[in-house]
Structures are given as C-alpha cells and as structure tokens.
Amino acid sequence: MQKTESQHDIQALLKEHCIGATPERIAVAELLLEKPVHTTPLELHAIIKERFHSITLDAVYLILAEFEKNGLLKTCQIDGKTVFDSNLREHHHAACRQCGKILDLPPLEMPDIPEPLKGWRINTTLRVWHGICPDCLDIE
Ligand SMILES: [Zn+2]
Numbered sequence: 669m670q671k672t673e674s675q676h677d678i679q680a681l682l683k684e685h686c687i688g689a690t691p692e693r694i695a696v697a698e699l700l701l702e703k704p705v706h707t708t709p710l711e712l713h714a715i716i717k718e719r720f721h722s723i724t725l726d727a728v729y730l731i732l733a734e735f736e737k738n739g740l741l742k743t744c745q746i747d748g749k750t751v752f753d754s755n756l757r758e759h760h761h762a763a764c765r766q767c768g769k770i771l772d773l774p775p776l777e778m779p780d781i782p783e784p785l786k787g788w789r790i791n792t793t794l795r796v797w798h799g800i801c802p803d804c805l806d807i808e
C-alpha cells in the first residue's frame with residue numbers, strides 16, 4: 669500500500685517537471701528523490717541494472733541529465749567527479765577520501781571576504797571539506 673502511494677507521488681512529480689514516467693525513470697526517481705542522496709552515473713547504473721538488466725550507462729546518464737535540466741537534481745564536483753545531488757537547497761559537502769561517502773552540511777555564516785575579493789559581489793562560497801570519516805579511521 670505504502671509503495672503504491674509513493675509511486676503515485678513520484679509519477680505526479682515527474683509529470684510536474686514535464687518528464688515522461690517510464691519504468692526506468694520512476695525507478696531512478698524512487699532511488700534519488702525520496703530522500704537526499706548523492707550519486708554518480710556509474711554508481712546508479714550498478715544499482716539500477718539489478719532491476720533493468722539491459723539498461724546502459726548512457727541511458728542512466730541521459731535520465732540524470734534530464735532530471736537535472738528539469739530541476740529535480742543538481743550537480744556538484746567532488747574529488748573531480750560529477751555527483752548528482754537530490755538536495756536542492758544550498759549546502760556544503762564533506763567527502764571522505766577513503767570510502768567516498770559524501771555528507772551534506774548546512775550553510776555556514778558568510779565568512780569574511782578575503783582581501784583580493786573586496787569589491788566583488790559574491791554569490792556563493794560553497795565548499796567541500798575533505799578528510800577521512802570516523803568509520804574509515806576505525807579501520808586504520
Ligand atoms: Zn570513510
């Protein structure tokens with residue numbers, strides 16, 4: 669029952685964003701839009717392939733690009749990878765160098781503008797904190 673309900677919401681959401689609700693797109697939307705997640709096309713492909721055996725990486729990439737274009741996802745660059753992010757609010761990230769886990773961090777107060785940027789109008793100062801997460805530190 670619960671599942672039908674959420675599939676219904678997803679279909680409505682896709683329609684609202686002018687995206688046709690194919691089974692593949694619904695599956696991607698369920699994985700990414702029900703809670704905030706970060707994914708690369710490669711990671712998502714590995715998961716979605718279990719349900720849609722013949723889906724190609726290109727097809728996954730196209731679905732993600734379409735979702736981004738229609739305002740359902742944002743992309744950010746983390747460690748040189750393009751990561752699709754379903755948290756659409758402005759936020760910072762922390763990335764673990766070891767396991768690749770990515771955390772969302774709330775925006776901090778605007779830092780003091782560095783001297784060379786005086787006179788600029790700054791729009792964002794979004795940043796990525798790099799390090800090693802506690803789980804990985806435990807293993808070391
Ligand atoms: Zn880690």
Ligand SMILES: [Zn+2]
Nearest residue numbers: 753755761772
């Ligand atoms: Zn994020």
